Amino acid sequence: MLSELSQFIGENFIYLHPGYTILNTVVFGILLGISVILIIKMFRVIKKDPKDLVIPLIPFIFFGSSARALVDNGVYPLTYILVTPGIYILTGIITIVTLLLAVYIERITKFDYRYTIIIVGTALCIPNILNIPSIDFTAFFEVIGIWALFSGIFIALRNKWSLIKDKFNLSVLIAHLFDASSTFIAVDFYGYGEQHVLPNALTSLTGTALVMFPLKIAVVLSALYVIDLYVEDRTIKNMLKLAIFILGLAPGIRNFMSLIIGA
Numbered sequence: 052m053l054s055e056l057s058q059f060i061g062e063n064f065i066y067l068h069p070g071y072t073i074l075n076t077v078v079f080g081i082l083l084g085i086s087v088i089l090i091i092k093m094f095r096v097i098k099k100d101p102k103d104l105v106i107p108l109i110p111f112i113f114f115g116s117s118a119r120a121l122v123d124n125g126v127y128p129l130t131y132i133l134v135t136p137g138i139y140i141l142t143g144i145i146t147i148v149t150l151l152l153a154v155y156i157e158r159i160t161k162f163d164y165r166y167t168i169i170i171v172g173t174a175l176c177i178p179n180i181l182n183i184p185s186i187d188f189t190a191f192f193e194v195i196g197i198w199a200l201f202s203g204i205f206i207a208l209r210n211k212w213s214l215i216k217d218k219f220n221l222s223v224l225i226a227h228l229f230d231a232s233s234t235f236i237a238v239d240f241y242g243y244g245e246q247h248v249l250p251n252a253l254t255s256l257t258g259t260a261l262v263m264f265p266l267k268i269a270v271v272l273s274a275l276y277v278i279d280l281y282v283e284d285r286t287i288k289n290m291l292k293l294a295i296f297i298l299g300l301a302p303g304i305r306n307f308m309s310l311i312i313g314a
Contacts, residue, residue: 079136083294086143087290087291087294090147090290091286091287091290093147093151094286094290095286097150097151097154099150099154099164100285100286100289101286101289101290101292101293102219102289102292102293103165104150104165104168104293105219105222105293105296106165106169107165107168107169107172108146108168108172108293108297109172109300110169110171110172110173110175110176111142111145111146111149111168111172111175112142112297112300112301112304113172113176113179113304114142114145114172114175114176114179115138115139115141115142115301116300116301116302116303116304116305116308117176117179117180117183117304117305117308118133118138118179119133119134119135119138119305119309120304120305120307120308120309120312121179121182121183121308121312122134122138123305123309123312124184124309124312126182126183126184126312127182139301145175146172149167149168149171149172150164150168152167153165153167153168153171183308183312184312185312186311186312187310187311187312188311190236190241190310190311191311193236193240194229194232194233194236194307194310194311195232197232197235197236198228198229198232198233201228201231201232201264202225202228202229205221205224205225205228206221206225209221214272214275214276214279215272217279219289219292220275220279220292222296223271223275223292223295223296223299224268224271224272224275226296226299226300226303227267227268227271227295227298227299227303228264228267228268228299229299229300229303229304229307230263230267230299230300230302230303230306231263231264231266231267231303232303233303233304233306233307233310234250234260234263234303234306235259235260235261235263235264236310237260237306237309237310238254238259238260239259239260239261241310243306243309243310250262250263250266253266267299271295271299274295275292275295278291278292
């Protein structure tokens with residue numbers, strides 16, 4: 052019984068090859084929800100606003116996503132700790148420990164906890180950056196170009212649209228536009244495949260990953276609208292937005308790094 056359970060978990064949730072199914076997508080979603088609830092409780096204890104971590108967390112997101120990309124391209128070994136869910140658990144634990152340590156240091160020295168987080172996160176990224184064997188600048192600028200184009204539209208509209216006039220909301224949307232941009236270029240021009248269930252179905256149906264843009268825009272803006280309208284608690288509201296931000300930027304960076312290293 053135990054061996055069968057272990058095999059089932061290994062085949063569906065801990066794997067050394069890319070791919071998502073409806074089952075593990077739902078389970079990972081539930082685990083993410085539980086994690087968000089626990090992290091909200093943590094923020095209440097340390098008395099910090101999740102909104103303040105948008106910039107400081109970017110190095111940690113880059114650390115986890117770039118490590119996964121280096122695995123994709125054979126630079127790092129294919130091990131459980133460096134694939135889903137291992138790399139995300141590792142990055143999450145390191146991030147939370149760093150956050151708590153940074154808050155402790157701030158209380159003792161008055162040194163802004165956000166700076167400590169940025170310093171630690173940046174240091175973690177250095178080995179990954181140094182291990183990048185080469186960069187395909189054509190793919191690099193293709194992704195950045197299409198991202199700048201779509202992002203520029205919403206940046207131009209921000210003063211005319213209350214929902215994205217809020218910098219936090221705009222940052223969340225731009226993070227997901229980066230994911231859409233990297234997916235579109237990788238799938239349509241470099242022969243990559245979409246791994247997630249719904250995007251893969253829509254890409255197959257339409258014949259192009261360009262569908263990621265309306266999908267991302269509709270889902271993200273709807274989520275932000277609902278959160279702003281119905282969630283009154285500041286900590287919960289900003290934690291939900293931070294989680295959505297990470298869910299956009301993390302796969303976006305992984306796709307981007309995998310493409311420019313391996314293209």
